[in-house]
Amino acid sequence: MTKADIRSPLPGVFYRRPSPDSAPFKSDGDPVVTDDVIGIIEVMKSFHEVRAEVAGTAIRFVIDDADAVMAGQTIAEVQQ
Amino acid sequence: MNIRSVLVANRGEIAVRIIRAAKALGLRTVQIHSQADADSLAVRLADEAIDIGPPAAKKSYLNIEAVLAAATSAKVDAVHPGYGFLSENAAFAEAVTAAGMTFVGPDAAAIRLLGDKVAARQAAARAGVPTVPGSEGRVSDIAEATAIAARIGFPVMIKAAAGGGGRGIRIIESVAEFERQFPQASAEAAAAFGDGSLYIEKVIAEARHIEVQILGDGESFIHCFERECSLQRRRQKVWEEAPAIRLPEDVRARLCASAVALVRSVCYRGAGTVEYLYDEASGDFYFIEVNTRIQVEHPVTEMITGLDLVQEMLRIAGGEPLSIRQHDVRVNGHAIECRINAEDPLKNFMPWPGRIDALTVPEGEGIRFDTMLYAGYTVPPFYDSLLGKLIVHDIDRRACLMKLRRALDELLVTGIPTTLPLHAALAVDPDVAYGRVDTRFLERWLENRFTAPAGAKEVA
Numbered sequence: 001m002t003k004a005d006i007r008s009p010l011p012g013v014f015y016r017r018p019s020p021d022s023a024p025f026k027s028d029g030d031p032v033v034t035d036d037v038i039g040i041i042e043v044m045k046s047f048h049e050v051r052a053e054v055a056g057t058a059i060r061f062v063i064d065d066a067d068a069v070m071a072g073q074t075i076a077e078v079q080q
Numbered sequence: 081m082n083i084r085s086v087l088v089a090n091r092g093e094i095a096v097r098i099i100r101a102a103k104a105l106g107l108r109t110v111q112i113h114s115q116a117d118a119d120s121l122a123v124r125l126a127d128e129a130i131d132i133g134p135p136a137a138k139k140s141y142l143n144i145e146a147v148l149a150a151a152t153s154a155k156v157d158a159v160h161p162g163y164g165f166l167s168e169n170a171a172f173a174e175a176v177t178a179a180g181m182t183f184v185g186p187d188a189a190a191i192r193l194l195g196d197k198v199a200a201r202q203a204a205a206r207a208g209v210p211t212v213p214g215s216e217g218r219v220s221d222i223a224e225a226t227a228i229a230a231r232i233g234f235p236v237m238i239k240a241a242a243g244g245g246g247r248g249i250r251i252i253e254s255v256a257e258f259e260r261q262f263p264q265a266s267a268e269a270a271a272a273f274g275d276g277s278l279y280i281e282k283v284i285a286e287a288r289h290i291e292v293q294i295l296g297d298g299e300s301f302i303h304c305f306e307r308e309c310s311l312q313r314r315r316q317k318v319w320e321e322a323p324a325i326r327l328p329e330d331v332r333a334r335l336c337a338s339a340v341a342l343v344r345s346v347c348y349r350g351a352g353t354v355e356y357l358y359d360e361a362s363g364d365f366y367f368i369e370v371n372t373r374i375q376v377e378h379p380v381t382e383m384i385t386g387l388d389l390v391q392e393m394l395r396i397a398g399g400e401p402l403s404i405r406q407h408d409v410r411v412n413g414h415a416i417e418c419r420i421n422a423e424d425p426l427k428n429f430m431p432w433p434g435r436i437d438a439l440t441v442p443e444g445e446g447i448r449f450d451t452m453l454y455a456g457y458t459v460p461p462f463y464d465s466l467l468g469k470l471i472v473h474d475i476d477r478r479a480c481l482m483k484l485r486r487a488l489d490e491l492l493v494t495g496i497p498t499t500l501p502l503h504a505a506l507a508v509d510p511d512v513a514y515g516r517v518d519t520r521f522l523e524r525w526l527e528n529r530f531t532a533p534a535g536a537k538e539v540a
Contacts, residue, residue: 011433012461044422044431044465068461 004054006076008069012043014050016065024065032059032078039075056080081398083157083182084108088122089147090162093452093468094374095122098160101390110154112147114140116460121452128154135462141165144172148179158182158397160390164464167373168195184397185350186372193346194370198241198279204367207345209338212357212366214281222262225280226255232282238262240269241277248272249315251283284366286518287357289317290324292339293381293389296348297396302406303336304381304389310517311506313429318499318522319506320377320417322384325477325515328363335365342370351378351393357519376419376469379450383415383473414477416484418506420451421465424497425530433461434496442490446473446483449491459496467498481513505530 008014016024016039026038032052038059039050052059056078063075085108088095099109099122111126116135123129130150133140140146142165151159159176161167161184170188177183185191194200198217205211213232218241219225229236229252238261240248250265252258262278270276289312293304308324309317323332339354353375355368378389387409395403423429435458441449451468453459459467472487474480485507488500506512509529511521 010430012431043461044433044463046431048430 002080004056004078004080005074006038006050006052006054006059006078008041008071008073008075009050010041010043010048011069011071012041012048014063014065014067014069014075015040015042016061026059026061026076028060029058032056041069050075052078054078054080081105081395081400083394083398085110085154085156086158086160086184086394087112087147087151087154087156087181088126088162089141089151089159090165090167091117091120091122091141091452091463092466093450094162094376095120096125096452097450098162098390099125101388102160102394104388105391105394107394108156110150110156112141112150114462116462119457121454121457130154135460137165137463144169144175147172148175151176151181152179156181158184158394160184160394160397161373163373163375168371170195182397184393186348186352190346190348191372194352194372196241197239197243197369198277200370201279201367203345204342207338207342209342209354209367210365212281212284212368215279217279218277219280222258225258225262225278228280229255229258232280235283237281237283238265238278239281240265240273240275241279242273242275243269284357284359286361286520287359288324288517289355289519290327290335290358290365291353291355291375292336293378294339294343294348294352294354295389295392295396295402296343296350296352297400297402298347298349300402300405301340301344301348302402302404302409303340304385304387304409305411306332306335307377307380309377310519311512311522312519313522313526317377318419319503320380321477322380322415323411324358325517326360327358331358331363331365338365338367342367350396351389376466377417379448379469379471380415380417383446383448383471384411384413385409386412413473413475414480415471415473416477416480417469417471418484418488418503419466419499420468420470420491420493420503421499422459422467422496423465423499425499425502426497429499431461431465432496433459433465435459436493437495438492439494440490440492442470442487444483444487447471447487448473453493467493470503477515478513481507502530 036052058079061076087110109126110128112132132146166172170192173183174188238250266276288310308321311319353371356365358365448471472483
């Protein structure tokens with residue numbers, strides 16, 4: 001079994017839910033297909049979707065909801 | 081002048097601008113800042129700085145109680161709100177006044193009246209200012225909206241009555257689209273502005289955006305001529321000029337007079353802007369809205385008139401009558417402003433905060449750079465992406481464009497991508513040079529013509 005990282009495309013604040021009242025896009029253990037939205041980055045008053053560039057059987061987030069992220073920082077790992 | 085100190089209730093380049101204007105008048109300056117802005121240039125330049133809370137604007141710059149507490153503890157006489165944040169918040173203006181201080185801007189009643197798009201439109205009509213064909217007031221349901229659209233013709237815009245800055249606008253092409261978009265627009269307006277009411281305006285095709293700068297002291301009212309702001313992306317201005325391009329003298333006279341008539345009708349105090357759409361083919365202009373604050377693009381007016389609008393605001397707030405009369409305001413040459421944002425124009429304008437490694441600012445007569453930047457500063461991710469404004473002035477538009485190309489070439493910001501390559505490409509574009517622009521020009525141009533200009537420097 002191999003593991004792939006999903007990295008942040010830009011710096012900002014990472015959110016796991018489309019809005020504070022919604023369910024998260026993905027929970028730990030969920031399967032992922034390429035292009036799935038796994039979260040949103042807020043940067044300079046604009047919002048950008050983070051999409052999985054890999055597919056896998058289970059996702060595991062390595063940062064918390066509403067954490068600040070740098071570009072290139074790992075957001076989640078995917079078991080393949 | 082009966083104020084001796086001022087609290088700057090804003091951040092970024094406008095905070096720096098206000099501090100400089102206040103110091104030129106001999107005022108003590110107090111800068112509020114969030115925890116993300118402790119290293120900001122405004123904090124460095126102000127006489128005193130006060131931490132008012134966490135990075136999120138809602139908990140700091142938009143927190144009326146925190147801002148008022150800072151103003152009270154610093155014992156300032158006045159509060160300057162800049163643009164954005166609380167600048168057009170009537171409740172904030174009221175709270176400042178109730179706490180015994182002076183709000184640098186019009187009174188709460190004027191902010192409330194002119195900030196409500198429907199009330200402002202009615203006030204404009206009463207003052208004899210032409211308005212865009214549309215609903216007389218708020219539109220309550222789809223049936224009413226459809227009836228109005230049938231009368232004025234598609235496409236129409238749905239606008240939030242409480243909206244502003246281009247936000248909350250939808251273009252509707254057909255009755256079927258009304259069914260889908262009207263409820264959504266209302267829900268969005270309610271979420272964004274706390275008021276779900278909507279109104280309808282006809283879309284004026286190939287319009288230019290022209291706006292008039294005004295000043296009032298409550299008794300005398302003058303205009304400082306107009307600005308052309310037709311280059312916009314997603315309804316956000318990108319490049320502004322003064323005076324407007326190819327505007328016939330009789331149209332200019334009527335446009336400026338109508339702006340003065342409107343602000344006179346509400347006994348306006350302070351600096352403000354009356355915005356219009358101008359249809360060059362017919363020579364008609366239509367009122368859009370009033371901004372009851374200083375605007376980002378105010379420097380182009382300062383460059384052609386020699387006035388300092390922020391100092392004028394402070395003097396008016398300090399109880400002084402206008403220091404100038406209408407015949408003292410004259411147009412000298414031409415000025416252009418480019419907004420430099422922390423966005424990558426080659427990657428769909430992705431915002432990109434980060435550290436400024438180096439900064440080289442162009443110099444020379446008629447060149448001005450209003451900015452928050454210094455080498456080593458880290459641009460935080462929490463606020464808007466405006467880094468600064470490059471403004472050039474020369475004897476006419478042609479000379480101004482030449483100077484702009486030179487100044488853009490000299491301005492160097494390294495460490496993060498900026499919109500400088502966009503401006504470098506616009507500054508050599510023949511349509512821009514001939515002034516063949518309207519409010520949709522830039523979106524079309526970005527789609528069809530924009531690529532990295534030759535020699536564009538890699539900065540990221």
